[in-house]
Amino acid sequence: MNGFEIGIIGGTGGIGKWFAAFFRGEGYPVHVVGRREGMPIPELARRCRVVIVSVPIAATLDVIRLVGPHLPEDSLLMDFTSLKEEPVRAMLEATTAEVIGSHPLFGPDCPSLDGQNVVLCPGRGNRWLEWTERLFTKNGARVTVTTPAEHDRMMSLVQGLTHLETILMGLTLRDSGVAPSALDAFSTPNFRTKRAIVEKVFGASPELYAGLLAGNPNMQGILEIYERNLSLLKELVLNHDAEGLAALLKKQ
C-alpha cells in the first residue's frame, strides 16, 4: 500500500506534528488540520485514506464524532490519545472504516521512533493494522498489540502513578511556604531532576496530564493502594521508626 494521503487532525502541534514529519519522511503526502488551519474535515476524510485524530483529550471524542461518518469503509481512522477505551469505542461507533487505537509512548521531543514503544489497539479490520505495524517496526519501534482495557490498566501505573507523584510533589513544594529560589543553593542533583519534571508537568501542558489522570478508569485502585502506603509511611516516619521503614523498603 503506497501513494495515498494521510490527514492528521491536530497535526499543527505536539505529537501530531511530530508524526506529520515522520509520515512525510516515509514518502506520504500529509495534510494537517488545527482549529484555525487546514482543509474542512469532510474534505480531509474524502481525500485521505488514513485519518489520525491527535487533539487534546478533552476534544478527542467530539472530533472523532465529527470525522468518523465521512470516512469510506476502506479507510483507516486512528487516534493517538493517551487513553484508549473511550476513543476506540467512539471511533467504532462513529465510522464504518477500519479502526486502530494507537498510543505512541513518547513525546514530541523524541528524535526518532528507534527504540520507542508504541501500543496498538485494533478496533476493526486487519489490512491497515499490518501497514501500521510494519511501518512503525521498520523504523525501530517496539509495537505491542493489545486491548484498550489492558492499555488503560497499564497506563494507570506508567502514566497515572508517575504524574500523580509529580503533581503531589509540586503541590507540596508550593504549599511549603519556601520560595523555589531559596532551594537552589540547597538542591541535590536528584532534587533538581525531580523539580525539572514538576516544572514540565505544571508548565508545558497541564491539560494533558490532568486528562490522563481524570480520564483513566483504573485510577481508583491505584489511589487506594497509594493512600494505604502513604498512611503506613506517615505512621513510621512520625513514630521515628527508622527500623520499621527500612524493613518496609527491604520487603519483597
Ligand SMILES: NC(=O)c1ccc[n+]([C@@H]2O[C@H](COP(=O)([O-])OP(=O)(O)OC[C@H]3O[C@@H](n4cnc5c(N)ncnc54)[C@H](OP(=O)(O)O)[C@@H]3O)[C@@H](O)[C@H]2O)c1
Ligand atoms: N504530547 C505527548 O507527549 C503525547 C504523547 C502521546 C500521545 N499524546 C496524545 O496526543 C493527543 C494530542 O496531545 P498533544 O500533547 O500533541 O496536544 P497539543 O500539543 O496540545 O496539540 C494538539 C493539537 O490539536 C489541535 N487542536 C486542539 N483542539 C482542537 C480541536 N478542537 N479541533 C481540531 N484540532 C484541535 C491543535 O491545533 P491548533 O492549536 O492549531 O488549533 C494542535 O495541533 C492527546 O490525545 C494526547 O493524549 C500526546
